Amino acid sequence: MPYGSRLAAQMTRRLGRECLYTPSARLALYLALRRWCRPGARVLMSPVNDDVILFVVLAAGLRPVQAPVSLRDGNIDPAAVPESTWRNVDAVLTTNLYGVPDRVIELRRRCDELGIPLFEDAAHAIGTRVEGRPIGAFGTAAAFSLSKHVAGAAGGFLAVDGVRTRRELERLRDELLVPGRLRADLATTLRPLARSGVRALHLVRPVWRTMQRLGVLERDAFRMELHPLRLADRASRAPGLTAYEPWVRVDLHGYRSRHGALVRAQLKLRVDRLDGDLARRAVGVSLLSGTAWAAPALRERPGCDGPLPLFRAPLLVQDRDALLERLVDHGVVCGYVYDPPLDDYAGAEFVEPSPAPWAARWFAAHVLPADPLLARGITNALTREGARAAHPPTAAATAATVAPCPRVR
Numbered sequence: 001m002p003y004g005s006r007l008a009a010q011m012t013r014r015l016g017r018e019c020l021y022t023p024s025a026r027l028a029l030y031l032a033l034r035r036w037c038r039p040g041a042r043v044l045m046s047p048v049n050d051d052v053i054l055f056v057v058l059a060a061g062l063r064p065v066q067a068p069v070s071l072r073d074g075n076i077d078p079a080a081v082p083e084s085t086w087r088n089v090d091a092v093l094t095t096n097l098y099g100v101p102d103r104v105i106e107l108r109r110r111c112d113e114l115g116i117p118l119f120e121d122a123a124h125a126i127g128t129r130v131e132g133r134p135i136g137a138f139g140t141a142a143a144f145s146l147s148k149h150v151a152g153a154a155g156g157f158l159a160v161d162g163v164r165t166r167r168e169l170e171r172l173r174d175e176l177l178v179p180g181r182l183r184a185d186l187a188t189t190l191r192p193l194a195r196s197g198v199r200a201l202h203l204v205r206p207v208w209r210t211m212q213r214l215g216v217l218e219r220d221a222f223r224m225e226l227h228p229l230r231l232a233d234r235a236s237r238a239p240g241l242t243a244y245e246p247w248v249r250v251d252l253h254g255y256r257s258r259h260g261a262l263v264r265a266q267l268k269l270r271v272d273r274l275d276g277d278l279a280r281r282a283v284g285v286s287l288l289s290g291t292a293w294a295a296p297a298l299r300e301r302p303g304c305d306g307p308l309p310l311f312r313a314p315l316l317v318q319d320r321d322a323l324l325e326r327l328v329d330h331g332v333v334c335g336y337v338y339d340p341p342l343d344d345y346a347g348a349e350f351v352e353p354s355p356a357p358w359a360a361r362w363f364a365a366h367v368l369p370a371d372p373l374l375a376r377g378i379t380n381a382l383t384r385e386g387a388r389a390a391h392p393p394t395a396a397a398t399a400a401t402v403a404p405c406p407r408v409r
Ligand SMILES: Cc1ncc(COP(=O)(O)O)c(C=O)c1O
Pocket: 023, 024, 025, 026, 027, 049, 050, 052, 053, 095, 121, 123, 124, 144, 145, 146, 147, 155, 156, 252, 255, 336
């Protein structure tokens, strides 16, 4: 039986597509990029994305092309992508930022016209549907992460069409996996339990502050350090996961580990509970959507569809960074802030900058990703802190006021 096939079968049933199990979404994306893109291919993607994904694209030997994004949700704005760019890209990678869907029908149509693959990053969007179809059912391939919705500390899937393609990708995956270790597997199994224990005992604030003080957090800022000289050195050599390991593994060192039965059994239990988790998320999203801070993407959902079971609900606030710090005192640590946008972060040496970067800068600087499972606590904390809503400006006003951020080194 192929590795992880019981978990994969669960996902295949949900999605109605062939799925293979991977230890992470980043490895799933890497497999897809390697399978469908020739070396040097240009991949259109949103700059409001996890930096790890940028390094996955580089590790696959590809050129990340940054797209203009929508101020509503931070996802690619297909209408704002210049025709010259469309003619010069070889693939499109969506983000489904925080679970809010990309304009996937339009992107699918565009990719079909151009004869290029569409890759769906569904890491945040395991419960999101568009016109009745799940995110992950639209692309040439789609990557899912179990570290997100079901709070595992490992696990992912790649969804593809056809048994032959799935088997081919399983072989490529098996070549890339590194042997797991019992100690690491125990840590992977215990980490989610420790996290929920800390929350249940109201210890988030002291634990987080202690970790900050001890310097044991992997990131000091929203973006990891770029180390441009080292990165340029790697870029001059043959690409691959090993060359880009220091960047690709950040936040999940076991991203390519062949985890044993213990980890996979725990993940299976968590996936069994996924629907209950999604239902609770939808309730939280409904509450957050009614607040003054809700991003337009939350407020302007067509009525009949109901709230999406998002991974995070995007709120837009003024003085976001200070507010994030103060939320820690209320026991809320918000991750998943992708600021500055990837083109400001990495520069033109490593990515092709967006022709219209303002919306990405504005959105990345104001968004506060709220966990819908903590909706009530976050709403109370924001009210007590007197958080002020930020309203997306017009494109012209944004261009005039949003300056690029300095590159992170
Ligand atoms: C948008 C996005 N895609 C993919 C990933 C990678 O997921 P994983 O940690 O399972 O590799 C992340 C991680 O946070 C993410 O935010």
